[in-house]
Amino acid sequence: MKKLLYTIILGWLLNTPALANASLIEEKKCSVCHRLSQEEIEKKGPDLFYAGNKFQSLWLEQYLQNPKTIRNAGTSHNTDFLKYEKDKSQKHPILSKKEARQMTEELMKITLPAVPEKMDSLKPLTKGKKAKTKYEFERTFSCISCHQSLNLAGKVRGGISGPSLVNAGNRLQANWVASWLKNPKSFSEKSRMPIYKMDDETRWRFTQFIMTLKNKNSQ
Amino acid sequence: MTKSSLTSFFLPGILILAIYMTGCGEKPAEKSSAPLPPLIEESQLVQPKEIAPPQPVVVSEKTRETYQWYCAQCHGTKGKGDGVNSKFLTVPPRNHTKADYMETRTDEQFFEAIKFGGLSVGRAPCMPAWGNTLEDSTIHELVRYIRELCQCEAL
Numbered sequence: 292m293k294k295l296l297y298t299i300i301l302g303w304l305l306n307t308p309a310l311a312n313a314s315l316i317e318e319k320k321c322s323v324c325h326r327l328s329q330e331e332i333e334k335k336g337p338d339l340f341y342a343g344n345k346f347q348s349l350w351l352e353q354y355l356q357n358p359k360t361i362r363n364a365g366t367s368h369n370t371d372f373l374k375y376e377k378d379k380s381q382k383h384p385i386l387s388k389k390e391a392r393q394m395t396e397e398l399m400k401i402t403l404p405a406v407p408e409k410m411d412s413l414k415p416l417t418k419g420k421k422a423k424t425k426y427e428f429e430r431t432f433s434c435i436s437c438h439q440s441l442n443l444a445g446k447v448r449g450g451i452s453g454p455s456l457v458n459a460g461n462r463l464q465a466n467w468v469a470s471w472l473k474n475p476k477s478f479s480e481k482s483r484m485p486i487y488k489m490d491d492e493t494r495w496r497f498t499q500f501i502m503t504l505k506n507k508n509s510q
Numbered sequence: 511m512t513k514s515s516l517t518s519f520f521l522p523g524i525l526i527l528a529i530y531m532t533g534c535g536e537k538p539a540e541k542s543s544a545p546l547p548p549l550i551e552e553s554q555l556v557q558p559k560e561i562a563p564p565q566p567v568v569v570s571e572k573t574r575e576t577y578q579w580y581c582a583q584c585h586g587t588k589g590k591g592d593g594v595n596s597k598f599l600t601v602p603p604r605n606h607t608k609a610d611y612m613e614t615r616t617d618e619q620f621f622e623a624i625k626f627g628g629l630s631v632g633r634a635p636c637m638p639a640w641g642n643t644l645e646d647s648t649i650h651e652l653v654r655y656i657r658e659l660c661q662c663e664a665l
Contacts, residue, residue: 433638450595452583
């Protein structure tokens with residue numbers, strides 16, 4: 292009887308998160324700043340309840356070890372967002388290589404049921420289509436007013452209230468970009484981005500264009 | 511004059527009269543019932559954009575928050591054109607408190623600029639179209655709010 296009791300207690304101990312190494316997300320208290328489910332109220336950090344749909348794992352692993360600012364005006368739910376007074380004490384924690392790998396694995400498992408887009412079957416943008424999309428990115432849809440991207444000279448250009456798209460091609464998944472463009476409000480009721488009713492061809496072309504924006508192309 | 515010669519004398523005249531009266535087999539009244547096919551199909555015509563006439567509107571608290579949520583990103587929290595994006599735009603955002611300029615624009619122009627974007631009123635493309643994000647009634651209230659900011663009306 293005693294043996295059985297010891298076995299039960301030992302089994303319970305080994306299964307506690309601290310010993311079983313169950314969740315780094317809980318251990319690092321990510322949920323203090325990030326929403327891990329859509330039901331939660333908006334928090335100051337970017338939402339993570341669709342992290343597995345949104346991020347590229349390689350980028351995520353690198354970011355967690357060396358967090359670089361993506362939202363230059365802070366995140367839009369911060370109370371000081373519009374005052375352009377970033378709270379500098381609120382830097383993202385830095386994780387070790389091992390932790391970053393585990394955290395990435397955990398985050399990539401957090402997904403929403405994704406609507407598959409036809410991104411994989413599309414031909415790469417021709418030079419002309421890329422130029423056309425860049426024109427529309429800046430003039431027709433005014434994306435440049437809130438998002439930084441790269442101009443023709445490879446220089447960073449654009450507003451800062453939205454996340455920078457300078458390295459979007461390494462950071463984001465194409466399928467997610469296309470879904471976001473369809474309706475940002477389906478991810479966040481409180482997005483500050485306008486809704487664009489793009490036809491599918493335009494939306495996919497925009498997604499392809501955004502995926503060409505990579506740090507290595509900047510000068 | 512024989513009967514046949516009489517007929518041959520009057521027949522051309524009768525025929526001409528008949529053609530004239532019937533208009534090549536169509537009475538004028540019948541013309542309207544069977545019109546010629548239009549040169550341009552109705553579906554091809556560009557329909558003028560529908561803009562609701564300006565009506566006295568009251569700016570709700572929700573609309574003031576809408577301005578802070580969306581517009582203030584570029585136009586600033588007090589509408590002075592100094593939002594967080596303002597320094598990075600090719601054309602500086604409009605200062606909504608400057609009556610000198612604001613009074614030279616009509617409410618309809620403001621409505622159209624918000625709904626269809628800056629380019630639609632010949633202004634900067636930096637201003638996106640908000641027509642899919644905001645209801646027309648909210649846009650009308652935003653126009654009123656902008657008038658509050660400049661403390662001016664259209665000349």
